[in-house]
Amino acid sequence: MITLITGGSRGLGKNMALTLADRGHDIILTYNSRKDEAEAVVAEILNKGRKAAALQLDVSKSATFQAFADDVKDALKGFDSETFDNLVNNAGIGINAPFTETTEEQFDLLVNIHLKAPVFLTQKLLPLIKDGGRIMNLSSGLARFCMPGYSVYGSLKAAVDTLTRYMAKELGARGISVVALAPGAIETDFGGGVVRDNEQVNKLIASMTALGRVGLPDDIGGAAAALLSPEARWINGMRIEASGGTLL
Numbered sequence: 001m002i003t004l005i006t007g008g009s010r011g012l013g014k015n016m017a018l019t020l021a022d023r024g025h026d027i028i029l030t031y032n033s034r035k036d037e038a039e040a041v042v043a044e045i046l047n048k049g050r051k052a053a054a055l056q057l058d059v060s061k062s063a064t065f066q067a068f069a070d071d072v073k074d075a076l077k078g079f080d081s082e083t084f085d086n087l088v089n090n091a092g093i094g095i096n097a098p099f100t101e102t103t104e105e106q107f108d109l110l111v112n113i114h115l116k117a118p119v120f121l122t123q124k125l126l127p128l129i130k131d132g133g134r135i136m137n138l139s140s141g142l143a144r145f146c147m148p149g150y151s152v153y154g155s156l157k158a159a160v161d162t163l164t165r166y167m168a169k170e171l172g173a174r175g176i177s178v179v180a181l182a183p184g185a186i187e188t189d190f191g192g193g194v195v196r197d198n199e200q201v202n203k204l205i206a207s208m209t210a211l212g213r214v215g216l217p218d219d220i221g222g223a224a225a226a227l228l229s230p231e232a233r234w235i236n237g238m239r240i241e242a243s244g245g246t247l248l
Contacts, residue, residue: 184243210245
């Protein structure tokens with residue numbers, strides 16, 4: 001099984017890549033600027049006995065998506081395949097800005113990365129996805145509950161949830177299922193590492209979570225692996241939140 005993960009060189013994407021490799025997946029991952037980080041993840045996957053490749057991609061630039069699809073087609077030759085099984089639209093950024101101070105430039109960047117990319121990148125890659133494959137779009141707990149500073153980000157993730165349902169409806173004829181995985185607050189470098197590094201923020205979110213802590217990358221890598229397993233093939237068009245029970 002071959003899985004393509006955007007933004008797979010760091011954070012949750014990296015954890016997904018390594019966890020899926022442990023489950024027997026070969027991995028194609030993308031990176032934006034840190035080729036060294038991507039190559040390190042590839043090396044870890046190769047050490048697990050799986051195949052892996054890293055390709056450069058800036059998901060904010062839709063004009064590059066066809067060239068990227070061509071790169072994926074070429075990379076698949078190294079996997080002795082013409083298609084791949086799973087696409088994980090994971091790459092993203094966090095911009096924390098109050099609603100009243102959010103700029104148009106910030107808005108446009110967030111739209112390009114979190115909504116435009118899952119639409120048009122998936123379009124370009126569909127000819128390379130196997131019939132019966134799976135697409136996973138990364139959503140967020142912030143599409144359900146609200147934290148100050150994430151009005152645009154959270155709204156776009158709510159749009160991703162709706163997009164997931166439409167994709168599932170229209171791609172079902174090919175046997176392709178589509179799910180949205182919505183992490184809660186996770187200890188990574190996302191958004192400047194505020195959840196991981198700010199003790200006050202960490203404790204506040206933990207106090208709002210039924211399981212009494214914030215999430216760890218392994219919590220999301222494991223959830224992604226479960227949703228991409230054959231046993232989960234009948235879960236389709238759904239938003240699955242992995243937040244430990246935040247603000248229930």
